[in-house]
Amino acid sequence: MTLDSEDLTPVTKAPGSGCKQRGAVHEFGHMLGIDDEYLKSSPHVGDTQSIMHSCEVVSMRHNEGFVKWLNEQIAGLGLN
Numbered sequence: 001m002t003l004d005s006e007d008l009t010p011v012t013k014a015p016g017s018g019c020k021q022r023g024a025v026h027e028f029g030h031m032l033g034i035d036d037e038y039l040k041s042s043p044h045v046g047d048t049q050s051i052m053h054s055c056e057v058v059s060m061r062h063n064e065g066f067v068k069w070l071n072e073q074i075a076g077l078g079l080n
Contacts, residue, residue, distance in 0.1 A: 001027060014038075014054035021055055034065035 010020035
């Protein structure tokens with residue numbers, strides 16, 4: 001992944017949502033394996049506040065991606 005300084009600048013992704021999003025934060029969610037939620041096929045398409053939609057709210061459902069990533073990192077250390 002390549003990021004630039006613009007990816008740290010908050011921008012309005014969904015007019016009327018009342019919030020802004022930094023691209024780097026959203027893309028980090030992808031690095032953890034979390035899918036976009038702004039797609040019509042997403043069961044969370046109506047949650048515009050979500051980090052994977054248009055804002056930066058991390059919901060309980062996003063923990064699954066974090067936990068999976070952490071478990072993979074721990075397994076890679078050979079500590080189990």
